[in-house]
Amino acid sequence: MKPYRIPFNKATLTGAELRYMQEAVQGGHISGDGPFTRKCEALLANELGVERVLLTTSCTHALEMTAFLLEIKSGDEVIVPSFTFVSTVNAFVLRGARPVFADIRCDTLGLDDGRLESFITPRTRAIVAVHYAGVACEMDAILSVAGRRGIPVVEDNAHGLFSRYRGRYTGTLGALATQSFHETKNFTCGEGGALLINDAKLVERALVLRDKGTNRNRFFRGQVDKYTWVDLGSSYVASDLLAAFLLAQLEEREEIQCTRERIWRTYWGGLAAWAQQNGVRLPIVPPHCEQSYHMFYLLMPSFEQRQALIAHLKERGILAVFHYVPLHLSEMGRKWSAGTHDCPVTVDVSERLVRLPFYNSLSGSEQAEVIETILKFNS
Numbered sequence: 001m002k003p004y005r006i007p008f009n010k011a012t013l014t015g016a017e018l019r020y021m022q023e024a025v026q027g028g029h030i031s032g033d034g035p036f037t038r039k040c041e042a043l044l045a046n047e048l049g050v051e052r053v054l055l056t057t058s059c060t061h062a063l064e065m066t067a068f069l070l071e072i073k074s075g076d077e078v079i080v081p082s083f084t085f086v087s088t089v090n091a092f093v094l095r096g097a098r099p100v101f102a103d104i105r106c107d108t109l110g111l112d113d114g115r116l117e118s119f120i121t122p123r124t125r126a127i128v129a130v131h132y133a134g135v136a137c138e139m140d141a142i143l144s145v146a147g148r149r150g151i152p153v154v155e156d157n158a159h160g161l162f163s164r165y166r167g168r169y170t171g172t173l174g175a176l177a178t179q180s181f182h183e184t185k186n187f188t189c190g191e192g193g194a195l196l197i198n199d200a201k202l203v204e205r206a207l208v209l210r211d212k213g214t215n216r217n218r219f220f221r222g223q224v225d226k227y228t229w230v231d232l233g234s235s236y237v238a239s240d241l242l243a244a245f246l247l248a249q250l251e252e253r254e255e256i257q258c259t260r261e262r263i264w265r266t267y268w269g270g271l272a273a274w275a276q277q278n279g280v281r282l283p284i285v286p287p288h289c290e291q292s293y294h295m296f297y298l299l300m301p302s303f304e305q306r307q308a309l310i311a312h313l314k315e316r317g318i319l320a321v322f323h324y325v326p327l328h329l330s331e332m333g334r335k336w337s338a339g340t341h342d343c344p345v346t347v348d349v350s351e352r353l354v355r356l357p358f359y360n361s362l363s364g365s366e367q368a369e370v371i372e373t374i375l376k377f378n379s
Contacts, residue, residue: 005317006370009184012360014252020244032237036244043250044194048169052197054210055238059158059180059193063091065236066154066176066195068209069202072097076125077338081111082328083346084130088156089327097125098338101328103345107284110137112345117145119341124149129174130156134292135285136165139173152176157196161186162257163292175199181246186260186294186360187253189246192238209233259360260293263367267296267356270371296356297323303351310354312377318370320354
């Protein structure tokens with residue numbers, strides 16, 4: 001297959017990635033929990049102001065750790081948006097829980113806080129807020145409902161590192177939060193993630209769960225004279241080789257975010273008039289939210305026009321893509337759901353949304369070509 005001249009995503013070096021990886025090799029520690037891992041964790045914890053950050057092999061594994069830490073078990077229910085990646089749900093289903101699929105808001109495409117309380121039952125053990133496109137859910141309302149009912153909130157912040165809600169970083173508002181460093185994210189090491197722990201009582205057990213259920217971390221801290229199997233767990237520790245790559249990206253976070261903000265605003269400025277004339281909706285960012293500039297999407301007037309635009313771009317060597325298929329309509333969603341709920345906004349958005357090429361090294365000329373090609377689109 002002929003490669004796209006302008007892909008949807010492309011991995012980008014910021015400068016020190018390969019040097020740091022070479023240092024890791026030369027230092028003799030490329031497995032998990034090494035010096036680069038600890039530097040990444042400390043940088044994130046200090047910048048975000050959270051109790052503890054643990055680097056993981058993926059955001060999926062960080063989500064699985066939240067299910068462990070919240071002691072999710074068979075018969076429990078977890079409220080999740082239907083408009084999300086399957087990992088958000090899988091993490092809890094693997095523990096025997098049943099997802100309760102909720103709809104999303106029309107504006108930010110985050111969890112519909114207005115209907116949240118109606119989904120809560122005596123079996124509800126967690127609420128998962130997914131900050132879509134790095135724009136925060138309405139966390140005040142979500143945390144208020146959860147607080148009244150004594151239900152912990154997990155933030156799936158895969159899109160939202162360094163975004164803010166009313167001045168506070170997303171990922172610091174719930175009991176636990178997860179980050180992704182997949183190659184499509186603002187900051188990447190190919191595959192990777194992090195667990196953000198805001199409840200100090202969960203830190204020690206998280207260290208055990210991440211290290212195959214052993215108390216090896218206490219051994220390295222000199223608190224026990226040998227380590228052994230003390231709990232359930234798995235191998236969730238990220239390679240220090242990948243942490244070395246990631247550290248270089250995190251150190252350049254201001255430059256990366258400025259670049260992505262410029263790309264996002266260029267799309268907006270170039271497409272706003274066209275969108276208004278053609279019934280196309282651009283992303284909505286409420287004034288009390290500071291987004292992460294993770295993606296730029298269009299909501300086309302219909303499924304047919306969305307498909308036609310994707311084909312139009314593809315014919316000219318530009319890859320644009322749709323996003324999530326509603327989980328509540330999937331085969332596994334129907335099998336595992338705790339009940340059937342209407343999610344009309346999810347279904348509608350899923351059929352009309354298209355994401356445009358967006359990566360750190362997207363050049364001005366490449367972006368100008370994408371915009372010009374869209375302006376010439378005739379549905």
